Amino acid sequence: xxxxxISNVQKNYGAMNVLSAVDLSIADGEFVVxxxxxxxxxxxxxxxxxxxxxxxxxxxxxxxxxxxxVAPKDRxxxxxFQSYALYPHMDVASNMGFSLMLRKTAxxxxxxxxxxxxxxxxxxxxxxxxxxxxxxxQRQRVAMGRAIVRDPKVFLFDEPLSNLDAKxxxxxxxxIKALHQQxxxxxxxVTHDQxxxxxxxxxxxxxxxxxIQQVGTPLELYDHPANLFVAGFIGSPGMNFLPAVxxxxxxxxxxxxxxxxxxxxxxxxKVEDGDRVTVGIRPENIEVGTSAALKAKIxxxxxxxxxxxxxxxxxxxxxxxxxxxxxxxxxxxxIALGIKPADVHVFHGKTGLRLS
Amino acid sequence: MVMQSTxxxxxxxxxxxxxxxxxxxxxxxxxxxxxGLVLLLLVLVVPLIFGVSYSFRKFSAFKSxxxxxAQYQALLHDQVLGxxxxxxxxxxxxxxxxxxxxxLGLALLLDRDFAGKKFVQAIVFLPWAVPSFLSGLTWAWLFxxxxxxxxxxxxxLGLKAEPTNILSDPATAMWxxxxxxxxxxxxxxxxxxxxxxxxxxxxLHEAAAIDGANPWQRFTKVTxxxxxxxxxxxxxxxxxxxxxxxxxxxxxxxxxxxxxTNTVATYIYVSAFKTLDKGYASAVAVLLxxxxxxxxxxxxxxxxxxxxxx
Ligand SMILES: Nc1ncnc2c1ncn2[C@@H]1O[C@H](COP(=O)(O)OP(=O)(O)OP(=O)(O)O)[C@@H](O)[C@H]1O
Ligand SMILES: [Mg+2]
Numbered sequence: 315x316x317x318x319x320i321s322n323v324q325k326n327y328g329a330m331n332v333l334s335a336v337d338l339s340i341a342d343g344e345f346v347v348x349x350x351x352x353x354x355x356x357x358x359x360x361x362x363x364x365x366x367x368x369x370x371x372x373x374x375x376x377x378x379x380x381x382x383x384v385a386p387k388d389r390x391x392x393x394x395f396q397s398y399a400l401y402p403h404m405d406v407a408s409n410m411g412f413s414l415m416l417r418k419t420a421x422x423x424x425x426x427x428x429x430x431x432x433x434x435x436x437x438x439x440x441x442x443x444x445x446x447x448x449x450x451x452q453r454q455r456v457a458m459g460r461a462i463v464r465d466p467k468v469f470l471f472d473e474p475l476s477n478l479d480a481k482x483x484x485x486x487x488x489x490i491k492a493l494h495q496q497x498x499x500x501x502x503x504v505t506h507d508q509x510x511x512x513x514x515x516x517x518x519x520x521x522x523x524x525x526i527q528q529v530g531t532p533l534e535l536y537d538h539p540a541n542l543f544v545a546g547f548i549g550s551p552g553m554n555f556l557p558a559v560x561x562x563x564x565x566x567x568x569x570x571x572x573x574x575x576x577x578x579x580x581x582x583x584k585v586e587d588g589d590r591v592t593v594g595i596r597p598e599n600i601e602v603g604t605s606a607a608l609k610a611k612i613x614x615x616x617x618x619x620x621x622x623x624x625x626x627x628x629x630x631x632x633x634x635x636x637x638x639x640x641x642x643x644x645x646x647x648x649i650a651l652g653i654k655p656a657d658v659h660v661f662h663g664k665t666g667l668r669l670s
Numbered sequence: 671m672v673m674q675s676t677x678x679x680x681x682x683x684x685x686x687x688x689x690x691x692x693x694x695x696x697x698x699x700x701x702x703x704x705x706g707l708v709l710l711l712l713v714l715v716v717p718l719i720f721g722v723s724y725s726f727r728k729f730s731a732f733k734s735x736x737x738x739x740a741q742y743q744a745l746l747h748d749q750v751l752g753x754x755x756x757x758x759x760x761x762x763x764x765x766x767x768x769x770x771x772x773x774l775g776l777a778l779l780l781d782r783d784f785a786g787k788k789f790v791q792a793i794v795f796l797p798w799a800v801p802s803f804l805s806g807l808t809w810a811w812l813f814x815x816x817x818x819x820x821x822x823x824x825x826x827l828g829l830k831a832e833p834t835n836i837l838s839d840p841a842t843a844m845w846x847x848x849x850x851x852x853x854x855x856x857x858x859x860x861x862x863x864x865x866x867x868x869x870x871x872x873x874l875h876e877a878a879a880i881d882g883a884n885p886w887q888r889f890t891k892v893t894x895x896x897x898x899x900x901x902x903x904x905x906x907x908x909x910x911x912x913x914x915x916x917x918x919x920x921x922x923x924x925x926x927x928x929x930x931t932n933t934v935a936t937y938i939y940v941s942a943f944k945t946l947d948k949g950y951a952s953a954v955a956v957l958l959x960x961x962x963x964x965x966x967x968x969x970x971x972x973x974x975x976x977x978x979x980x
Contacts, residue, residue, distance in 0.1 A: 366876050387882040399877040403895040412891075413881035460881075 316377035316467040323372030333524045349511040350521035356504040392461035393470040400445040407441040410459045431462045469501040542666035554633045562587040571629035590663030597636035601652035608651040725952035741953035758933040768852040773859020781867045798857035806921030809850035840930035847919045866900040902973035
């Protein structure tokens with residue numbers, strides 16, 4: 315096991331800059347999830363850790379060793395690919411034992427390691443099958459097994475679950491997590507699915523356009539998003555955003571929406587009268603039917619049984635509200651919204667950075 | 671649709687009527703296929719039957735007569751044919767091995783990126799576009815010490831004592847057509863193997879690299895198993911083409927000197943058109959056909975046992 319330290323790493327393809335100045339320290343035994351929209355450079359960063367992609371500038375360390383010029387096979391890492399990349403002409407046992415065989419490990423030891431990994435993954439009855447004779451979920455397990463038998467210092471996963479159906483994905487998610495809790499191997503996991511990120515990660519790294527936006531535990535990111543991008547990316551349904559102007563009257567601070575309605579803000583917030591800001595409110599932080607002053611019109615109601623989602627219009631913006639239980643209101647009704655000042659996220663109107 | 675409606679209607683019919691019905695059901699698909707089948711029969715099978723039937727006859731200038739197996743008996747005692755069979759084996763194996771390995775090398779080279787790749791690719795595939803007669807003539811001239819440079823180069827390199835034509839020496843003559851054939855046939859292997867190489871997912875090589883395979887192990891454990899089906903089929907096709915390919919040899923040496931480059935294919939040609947005994951030529955052709963079919967069966971068996979996954 316080992317830590318992974320990424321310092322000031324860049325990646326260019328010709329003149330195109332794909333990753334700029336990435337800094338990230340991953341502690342020994344940590345499960346870190348890289349998340350971000352398609353094309354933001356997650357895979358590129360992961361492949362640079364694996365040694366499959368050259369490092370244009372900066373330094374990557376695994377443990378205490380700088381690995382910039384170390385071949386993939388000498389980095390002591392294992393990678394699970396999105397396509398699984400199983401060798402189609404080898405049976406499950408050979409697929410899993412391939413790396414050990416190449417290292418000239420004694421036959422018995424290989425059988426032992428493959429056997430116990432297969433048992434752990436529920437693959438012991440499939441050892442003699444070829445990959446094409448397995449289901450997608452089973453193939454995924456073989457790819458996991460191939461990584462486990464190596465007993466590497468670091469596991470790298472590139473969207474390993476994205477080819478599975480929704481149910482299996484949820485199941486494998488918990489299995490991978492359980493596996494990590496047993497093995498405690500440092501893991502870097504790439505996904506574009508924020509739910510996967512929230513449920514699996516010790517820490518999440520949110521990336522956008524080749525730049526790390528924020529690093530933190532799932533709840534840190536949820537409660538204190540560093541900027542508009544993170545705020546919008548983490549959470550489902552997503553955070554509501556409303557452009558506003560700060561109105562400060564002595565000790566009372568509020569945000570004036572475009573239609574003149576006011577949302578109260580925390581008085582200690584470092585904003586001045588007249589500042590342009592974007593306020594962000596999570597759907598579950600809006601209370602329906604209180605006597606508060608904010609009024610919005612219902613456009614769509616989605617009853618989910620346990621809860622209800624309202625899509626309303628407030629100051630020209632669509633605002634989603636998540637409320638537990640059921641409702642007797644219908645589309646077209648005007649409802650009163652209650653929002654606590656502590657639940658309002660305020661972002662700089664131009665830079666999108668969080669104001670505190 | 672037809673199958674569905676008849677199948678649905680079937681249980682209601684009983685007895686003789688049902689049997690009649692099922693005959694027409696079985697017959698119907700053949701009816702639809704019949705134009706294609708008739709065409710295949712006319713184009714493929716009929717000429718073959720004629721060709722085989724010629725081998726039971728003897729032809730002379732103006733007539734032919736049925737002679738039973740006499741032509742085949744003559745085969746057994748034909749010394750020239752014996753030598754031609756050995757020459758065919760040598761010609762086929764040498765051409766095939768050189769074509770294959772050079773083609774594989776070129777395909778591996780063209781599978782990676784380098785400056786001027788497009789240009790090299792165009793050059794490599796060029797010989798394929800040259801008519802075989804033209805390449806035969808060109809190579810014959812290249813080997814000719816009066817007009818071609820090759821004998822002088824071989825002499826300068828010390829490979830030959832004198833700058834003579836290798837085509838006129840029975841000991842070396844076969845190398846001429848073989849070299850021309852290799853030049854002519856390499857593009858075939860390069861193209862097909864390159865296509866197969868391109869179909870290997872890149873992640874497989876990356877997974878192998880992470881698993882600890884060095885380049886040679888990646889080639890033998892990942893690339894080769896992937897290429898195996900293509901290799902089996904191309905080697906089989908190519909063997910058959912080379913074994914029956916007479917143009918180059920005929921243009922360059924006409925089977926000589928002293929029968930040293932006479933293969934079964936050129937021998938068939940000579941028997942049919944020079945001695946005008948089409949019956950004997952047909953018998954030789956049937957022999958070659960039988961040998962090649964045998965070879966193909968053996969190779970397909972080997973391929974099946976090797977390639978479990980495709
Ligand atoms: N070989 C290459 N040459 C040029 N540009 C590339 C190359 N590989 C990737 N890129 C670019 O680098 C950027 C990051 O790609 P990357 O594969 O890391 O994205 P990603 O975050 O993994 O996206 P996804 O979620 O779709 O897999 C993309 O804009 C892509 O176009
Ligand atoms: Mg990716």
